[in-house]
Amino acid sequence: MTQDHQVGLDNCANEPIHIPGLIQPHGALLVFDQGLTLAGWSDNAAALLGVPVRDGLPLAEAIPSAEARALVEACRAGAEDCLPTMVEVLAQGRAVDCVVHGAGGLVVAEFELRHQSAEEVSAYALKAHAAIERVKRHRTVDAMLQFAADQVRALTGFDRVMAYRFRHDDSGDVVAESVVPALKPFLGQRYPASDIPAQARRLYTINTLRLIADTHYAPVGVQMRAGLGPLDMSHSILRSVSPIHIEYLHNMGVGASMSISLVVNGRLWGLIACHHTGARQPAYSIRLACDILGQVLAANVQGTLTREAAEHTAQVADLRARLVETLHVEDDLLYALCRHVRELAAVLDGPALLLSLNGKLQVHGEVPEELARAVLASLPPGGDAVIQRHHRDEWPEDVRTRIGPWVGLLALNYDPSQLGWIVALRPEQVETVRWGGRPEKQLAHGPLGPRLTPRGSFDEWVETVRDSAEPWRAEQVLAAEQLLGEVRRAVMSRHAETERARMQLLAMLGHDLRDPLQTISMAASVLQQGAGGEALGQRIERSSGRMQRLISQVMDMSRLEGGAGLQVHLRAVPLKRLLEDLLDEARVAHPGTSYVLDAPGEIDIQADPDRIAQVCSNLLSNARHYGTPGQPVRVQLRRANGYAELAVANFSDPIPAASERQLFAPFKRIGETHTRNRLGLGIGLYISSEIARAHGGRIGYHYADGQVVFTVTLPVTPGAP
Structure with missing residues (x-):
């Protein structure tokens, strides 16, 4: 296999950018061991700092400044967790920012030449403090990002400052921008995830501030004591960056670059990227103020997202x-x-x-x-x-x-x-995605041999994503x-109740069919002896009718439980006439009960007459069984707001609250405690409510003026069900 065929995205993703062994030339680097003797240095340290560097050089000889030595000594005690700390020193008469941090048990001191005066730095620090206070006033994420972009450009003087927000696939959108009028804006463009390889994302997360003062720099080597291995520069402010990234910036026409990471919930959520057409090196104090601004911005973004998550x-x-x-x-x-x-x-x-x-x-x-x-x-x-x-x-x-x-x-x-x-x-x-250049990398022979070279064109490239x-x-x-x-727990509970109800239904059905079957059997024996034919015939008819109703209810229940629903055949039904026929039958069958109908006029509805009769018969039967003996059953029919309202009332005590909650549930046996209704299966009201629902209506219960009232509401409008 040729070398060209071995090149892929992994070449970029596996580049060890945290241990380059090189620094940028606008500063020098010294490394001290736990004994505070020199264990490493950059090749330009002697010339920039004016000290004779050599392995084992004592701290006092390597760093003349007492303040800087104090930082190194303090960092030695916690070298593993020692974060960057700065002090201003002089080196050969020039102002230098000394930044000290820990790295793998070693102490790293970096000396960066400063080009601004102390007065300028102080003035910018005051501006930064005011910006940090003002960023908290913005309530939306987009407003905060735009404010941060404006303030960072005002503080650092970069030609372009962009705020990226990363998507779920790690591609980034430019959602805010502050740019000089001479440059073409990048606002709204998207950049692919491959522009920032995985190891670069890791460094952006642990070191939130990075500067490339001049993209045309010549890297300076770092020498380390034999046996120590390469220096981990993850927190270094002078770390040299990948040649691939430098080529990428050159392709964009960038002469200097600075980035501030926006880390939210431990993840690289966004980035403030600064570009300049020429070299540019803001003082470390100014950059640090921008970094703090970025951290405050990230904290506010995290707070906003947390608040939204809490509301959700x-x-x-x-x-x-x-x-x-x-x-x-x-x-x-x-x-x-x-x-x-x-x-x-x-x-x-x-x-x-x-x-x-x-x-x-x-x-x-x-x-x-x-x-x-x-x-x-x-x-x-x-x-x-x-x-x-x-x-x-x-x-x-x-x-x-x-x-x-x-x-x-x-x-x-x-x-x-x-x-x-x-x-x-x-x-x-x-989406019509405005890519900042065609997102694919191309295989090419670059300075490091055959590899995936960064994108060479950043002209807007439009793609429709489907x-x-x-x-x-x-x-x-x-x-x-x-x-x-939660739903599954409720469903499991319902299944357990249904299973118990099925067992109860079988027991009830066996018990309730036993009486009519025994009556029919006894009547048949008497008939064989030729006595009391007419009376026994009526008894057989009533018992077989009861069995038929029980079996019909069980069949309806089976259809409902099986998900098949009730069969409903619609046609025009004169509701008042239907009620009059049912009440006439009830008076003949039960002469001891008084039925009173209050129906001022006829109401026609689209319904299944047999099913509506089933509902009415069930309510009349319940009223007769549960009503106070000697008191009438009242039936009222009214039209209200496009609906027909049928109310069946009987004088009785109110239904207990515990029973009211399950009135329209199947398999309850309220009648078991009622001496005049021990024969129901407990599914009549359930089936009646399902019939009403199939017609686009409903059944309700209330207690008023000493009466139990069930009201059936059915739509009058044709085709409403």
Whole structure:
């Protein structure tokens, strides 16, 4: 294999830029061991500092300044954790900034020539202090970044100061800029992640300030005592930078560069990059003030992001609490989720939301139902609880061409046994990206041989990016997982209750069918003996009718529990006439009960007459069984706001609060404690409420004037269900 074929991005990523063995020539470097003797030096140290450098030279001879020696001695005690500290000294009559820091058990003293007077530095320090105080007043991140760019350029005099904000893929957008009028602005352009290799990002994180005073400099070598190895210059202010980066800056026409890292939550969040067309070396004190400004800016950004995250966390917690409450109250799990669909969409940050359970589907957003079902079919039934997709290529091949723009997916599997999914969808983020030059690097023979050379052109290059959606942020995924945990716990609790209810239903059904079957059996025996035929025939008819009603309820319940829903066949129904027929039948069947109808006029609705009759019969039966003997059952029919309201009332004590909470839940046996109604399965009101819901209406309960009142509300508008 030729050397050309071995060159790749790893060549840039693996370059040991923290141990170059070279420094920039605008300063000198001395290295001291724990015995405070000289263990390393730059080749220009003797000429710049005027001291005879040699291995083992004592500290007192190497550094004449007592203040600088005190910094070295203080740093020796904690050389591993000693951060850069500065003092001003004189070297051969010239002002020099001495910066001392620790590196691997050694103490590094760097001497940087200063070109500004002490008065100038003091004036800039006052400006920097005022800027640091003012940055806190800005409330938005973009405003803070623009303010910082303006202030750093005012303090340092660079031709261009840009504020980058890095994306999830480490590419960076220029979101703020301060530039001299003669230069073309870069605001709004994006730069690829490959412009800053991984090891450079690490250095930007641990050393937040870096200066290249003159990109055309000739590096100066550093000599180290034998056996010590190369010096770690991660915190060095004079460290020579990668030749690849220097070539990159030359391609941009940059003569001097300075960067200030914006580290948020331990990660390189952004960067303030300064460029100058010629050489430029702001004093270390001025640069340090800019670095402090950057750190204050990063702290304010972190505070803003933390506040936004806290607000989002509180929003999610509130939704979880209300959703769990709804899940415990509502009988229909999917309906309970639908009641919070807008809040779910907001928390999951998806313009479209799909809710499914056992074949039933609810769609929120601009997604056709056919596409929604295709999306759900692409999810593995036994897969992970949380599934994410951000690019079209991550979808199964048979679905990619059908999903249209909806390439982003966050799916929560809240009920694996019944294919229960909460799915947030995001459209592709179609962007016209203004790259600062074509982002790809090219293979070329540079000063170091064949390698990937940095981009040579920085003219704006426009690209349209498709087929990718913005990924969900880590805190959003965490919130989704917490929400999923709450829903799953509620679902498991419901499953346990349903299983217990199924066992109760079997026991109830066996008990409730035993009486009519025994009656029929006894009547048949008597009939065989030819006695009391008419009375026994009526008894057989009543018992078989009761069995039929019980079996019908069980079949309805089975359809509802299985997710099939109730069959409803709509047609015009005169509601008053329907009530009159039902009340006539009730008076004949139960002559001891008085029924009073209050219906001023006819009301026509679109409904299934058999199902509406089932609801009315159930309410009349309950009123008869639970009402005070001798008191009438009152039925009232009214029209209100486009709805028909049917109220059935009976005189009785109010329903206990504990029972009221589960009135419309299946399998309750309120009648077990009532001497006149021990024969119900406890599912009549549940089925009635489902019938009303299938018609676009509802059933409610209240207690007034000594009467238990159940009200059925049904839409009058044709086609409302």
